[in-house]
Amino acid sequence: MAHVLGQNQYGKAENRIVRVYRDSTRHEIKDLNVSVALSGDLDDVHLTGSNANCLPTDTTKNTVFAFAKEYGIESAEAFGITLARHFVDNNEPIHRARIRIEEYTWDRIRTPDSSSRFIGSEEVGHSFVRNGGEVRTSEISYDGESVQVISGLKDLVVMNSTNSEFWGYIKDRYTTLQEAYDRILATQVTARWKYSFRGQEGEAQPNWNRSYQHVRRHMLEAFAETYSYSLQQTLHAMGTRVLNNRAEVDEVRLELPNKHHFLVDLEPFGLKNENEVYYAADRMYGLIEGTVHREGVVPVIPVA
Amino acid sequence: MAHVLGQNQYGKAENRIVRVYRDSTRHEIKDLNVSVALSGDLDDVHLTGSNANCLPTDTTKNTVFAFAKEYGIESAEAFGITLARHFVDNNEPIHRARIRIEEYTWDRIRTPDSSSRFIGSEEVGHSFVRNGGEVRTSEISYDGESVQVISGLKDLVVMNSTNSEFWGYIKDRYTTLQEAYDRILATQVTARWKYSFRGQEGEAQPNWNRSYQHVRRHMLEAFAETYSYSLQQTLHAMGTRVLNNRAEVDEVRLELPNKHHFLVDLEPFGLKNENEVYYAADRMYGLIEGTVHREGVVPVIPVA
Amino acid sequence: MAHVLGQNQYGKAENRIVRVYRDSTRHEIKDLNVSVALSGDLDDVHLTGSNANCLPTDTTKNTVFAFAKEYGIESAEAFGITLARHFVDNNEPIHRARIRIEEYTWDRIRTPDSSSRFIGSEEVGHSFVRNGGEVRTSEISYDGESVQVISGLKDLVVMNSTNSEFWGYIKDRYTTLQEAYDRILATQVTARWKYSFRGQEGEAQPNWNRSYQHVRRHMLEAFAETYSYSLQQTLHAMGTRVLNNRAEVDEVRLELPNKHHFLVDLEPFGLKNENEVYYAADRMYGLIEGTVHREGVVPVIPVA
Amino acid sequence: MAHVLGQNQYGKAENRIVRVYRDSTRHEIKDLNVSVALSGDLDDVHLTGSNANCLPTDTTKNTVFAFAKEYGIESAEAFGITLARHFVDNNEPIHRARIRIEEYTWDRIRTPDSSSRFIGSEEVGHSFVRNGGEVRTSEISYDGESVQVISGLKDLVVMNSTNSEFWGYIKDRYTTLQEAYDRILATQVTARWKYSFRGQEGEAQPNWNRSYQHVRRHMLEAFAETYSYSLQQTLHAMGTRVLNNRAEVDEVRLELPNKHHFLVDLEPFGLKNENEVYYAADRMYGLIEGTVHREGVVPVIPVA
DSSP states (O other), X not given: OOEEEEEEEEEEEOEEEEEEEOXXXXXXXXXXXXXXXXXXXXXXXXXXXXXXXXXXXXXXXXXXXHHHHHTOOSOHHHHHHHHHHHHHHTOTTEEEEEEEEEEEOEEEOOOGGGGXXXXXXXXOBOEEEEOOSOEEEXXXXXXXXXXXXXXXXXXXXXXXXXXXXXXXXXXXXXXXXXXXXSXXXXXXXXXXXXXXXXXXXXXXXXXXXXXXXXXXXXXXXXXXXXXXXXXXXXXXXXXXXXXXHOTTEEEEEEEEEEOXXXXXXXXXXXXXXXXXXXXXXXXXXXXXXXXXXXXXXXXXXXXO | OOEEEEEEEEEXXXXXXXXXXXXXXXXXXXXXXXXXXXXXXXHHHHHTXXXXXXXXXXXXXXXXXXXXXXXXXXXXXXXXXXXXXXXXXXXXXXXXXXXXEEEEOEEEOOOXXXXXXXXXXXXXXXXXXXXXXXXXXXXXXXXXXXXXEEEEEEEEEEEESXXXXXXXXXXXXXXXXXXXXXXXXXXXXXXXXXXXXXOOTTOOOOOHHHHHHHHHHHHHHHHHHOOBXXXXXXXXXXXXXXXXXXXXXXXXXXXXEEOOEEEOOOGGGTOOOSSOEEEEOOSSEEEEEEEEEEXXXXXXXXXO | OXXXXXXXXXEEEOEEEEEEEOSSSBOEEEEEEEEEEEEESOHHHHHTOOOTTOOOHHHHHHHHHHHHHHTOOSOHHHHHHHHHHHHHHTOTTEEEEEEEEEEXXXXXXXXXXXXXXXXXXXXXXXXXXXXXXXXXXXXXXXXXXXXXXXXXXXXXEEEESSSBOBOSOOOOTTOOOOOBSSOOEEEEEEEEEEESOOOOTTOOOOOHHHHHHHHHHHHHXXXXXXXXXXXXXXXXXXHHHHHHHOTTEEEEXXXXXXXXXXXXXXXXXXXXXXXXXXXXXXXXXXXXXXXXXXXXXXXXOXXX | OOEEEEEEEEEEEOXXXXXXXXXXSBOEEEEEEEEEEEEESOHHHHHTOOOTTOOOHHHHHHHHHHHHHHTOOSOHHHHHHHHHHHHHHHOTTEEEEEEEXXXXXXXXXXXXXXXXXXXXXXXXXXXXXXXXSOEEEEXXXXXXXXXXXXEEEEEEEEEESSSBOBOSOOOOTTOOOOOBSSOOEEEEEEEEEEESOOOOTTXXXXXXXXXXXXXXXXXXXXXXXXOBSSHHHHHHHHHHHHHHHOTTEEEEEEEEEEOOEEEOOOGGGTOOOSSOEEEEOOSSEEEEEEEEEETTOOOOOOOO
């Protein structure tokens, strides 16, 4: 009985690269984690172990580091597009490249004597503290014809200490949950959004860094401003807020774990808990996932 | 401009349940992590916050614990099928259920005085040590008509200390890798395999526990017995070995990080390293992924 | 042969408590992870299983949550002192209490339409985003007579992209390291500092929150401003900077992993790497640890 | 005001080394994570940045790898002793060395066609699966005069599904816990034990590997065989069992988190839970710690 080799891909994952710009004494840094996945005419590698069509994962790693010098890293997305095009356009057996990038951001350490550390009129700046908040993500795919860019973020933890209710749901034999008219709503946002950009001749790239900041801000604002009757409603508000404000985005997918904060029963101790003391639970958690996209757009961001 | 609500799902994730069987003084335990995801007629929950069609995630959690008592847990797969059918068949707005389960296994602690702890002829057995090896996984989906079962494992770490080579690959401007004629091959296996079982009237369930043991064994044997010229070749050998031996499985997908072990250069110390001393690297790592399926079968296991 | 029961302690660890202050529509939150450890007259609990002298760990948990309501949480340190005194002063068999607390901080989400969300003249503020940076730590001990407070932080990641050298070290048979005259210096700061405060009658507590902010700032500034010839030198500069500026602190201990950033060799690709492209390694890492204390003070912060 | 440099140490942490023995076609492997910490005459390194007395952490790493070849790794403890002696005896400014080692164990993959893979009468054996259970630990210290060896393990997870009670404890205003007469007792054992071995002239080293296996077994048996009224009682039984049976050990310290398994209330669903269905909680957990040592021995294993 014949077996078929289906989807397959390979590459070097988690290339941790730090790029320093030293054009002035005020340095800039980019801190990325880059993963490469290549597909193509790779049947022989699997069937016979012939590596004639195989660009080694080690070479994909070298290319990441070399390109950081040759082309620089203006944004993760632009860097990923350059890498993806290179692998496909310069290796006949490679038909598709997918570059995933995580980006970690750093803030400057500002010191009171900064003034004394000027050289002439140039600020000295080479000290940074890592911003421990959300991780910026991107996934760039290229198949020889068009580019697809899905950007995102993860580990953005948010909380509303009020303006959240949950009631009116199905009751069955296994229902014990009490309806809630004032609860904490907290979640750790994982978001991915697809750009309409396809990388065609003459098509200008969006300003990826600016777009990211705006998408992030719109999601935070929608989270804060939505009086919520379900986390699904909040998810939908966050997704549509992005589509309404950012023309360059045509699909948004969100994964929102409901980080439960349970009101602690203080009555046994003669105390009244007026929504003041909560136990923050790890597990179990509700998990709410959903996509919002523009009409006519075929959604492509996969279920996690 | 209208926006469309695309794929969405929700449910309680990571319900950590331990089920003890105390039918005799020789106890048995099942230790699972169960995640529920439901889809269906849920537009209102997102658009207006009306929860009339929403079975709360809390109820899905209660159901998991109640079913462990009502139906028992013979295998994760059978338990997941019972849960998935329940949610869809008993809640009109719910059209699809996906149950993901991780299973942790425990071995008995055997003690020299076990004999003295018999009651009559019955062995006393209530002490266990967790088997820290691979985690068994399963994903059961039900759409009201048919069931789909994808079983698997993760965190199975294996190593061949020889019988692995890598050479004859593409060389380009960014190549620095030396060809290898005797290297360590180590990986942390994540595997998923789909059963042909569809849960139709009168269709018998496979023996899930037995099938798991055999699939695991065949993968280990294929890993050990393959003289490897690429990790892709080993991946293919593992997948086809399963298909060749287990008729109930019709698709296998593997994710194999290449856990690099670099030969340490001991020459500066006047020592010769004859493939004896290696540095085990964390990152970067090669990542090799692929699917093997029977002819005529449409593969469904998604790319991670 | 007799065996002796030595140091022992017990209590509930990792009580995850969120305290919301709702005195106005502008809420405040405190997010803590509190661990209790009690010692005392507990020989019987170990030797015979008699729990007559045992305050259950469950009760220590309840006390944490109840005290958050009864006494509030102005600072982790003040909260810990109140808890530690309670356990010792109100339970005759308990002679010593150690409270460890991690604190996670949250920033407000600011929205453009905040103005429209005023109620009368009161700002609405109930939306927060977790500050993912360093975790604030504290350890409060009380033995019935005096209090000891060790505050600290962890996971504060900092980098200097220049102004670091390393040369002039011992060379032996196993030396291969090249001297460096311009390298990246990066570390993930774990710091603990002891206060001279002993909690005696009439002794005022320091302003713990203000002290924390200043200690953190002084360490960051010392890190940024030190032209470094060894990470030890930077460690010493950070510790003495705190002692020089904060009279309430009399001992500082730092653990500084040297998060290596290796310059990538780009010469094989015809490129020159002028300190621009680095590989950020996970392991191995140098680990530099040390204590600085005032003369005459007996250091008490233990080695990790 | 003068400040004093207190305890300080440095070295390369987490050297991940795999040593393969290829003396026959039946390979053996040792898989270690080695961390070095050196102390001594290092004031200048901290005060002036002069590295004249500093053996670089990079060199300590090289030494670990070189020694794996030169001296082999019969056991982690013997390897650590050789390393510690080397650093102190060969570097005048270094007065003390502490080597910490984690060891990961691997089992052989056995295959049915092993027979066909014999060469002459020699078994082919180069395939291994990592044993994911507990990690073996050791800490070797040497100050130029005597050696101290503290061995241990971590991540050994055990459970008794019955034979555990908890009642008769202190009740106060904050008590809500119900007394339990049949509960699950589960814990994740971290154990450290000190050997009386001091590394003096002519003193034979214990058989470290054999001793480890026996200590581990005695702890497991004591856990299984103790009918427990408190986890403290179980801790004490485990520690004394080791002292009673292993003359080479004179101190044992255990850290036992009480991994709570809460009985799920199934009554709302019309079901009776006869100690069959449990929810396995992550946090909070009780944490029980204690030392047992021989009379006359000064305990040295520090509180974590």
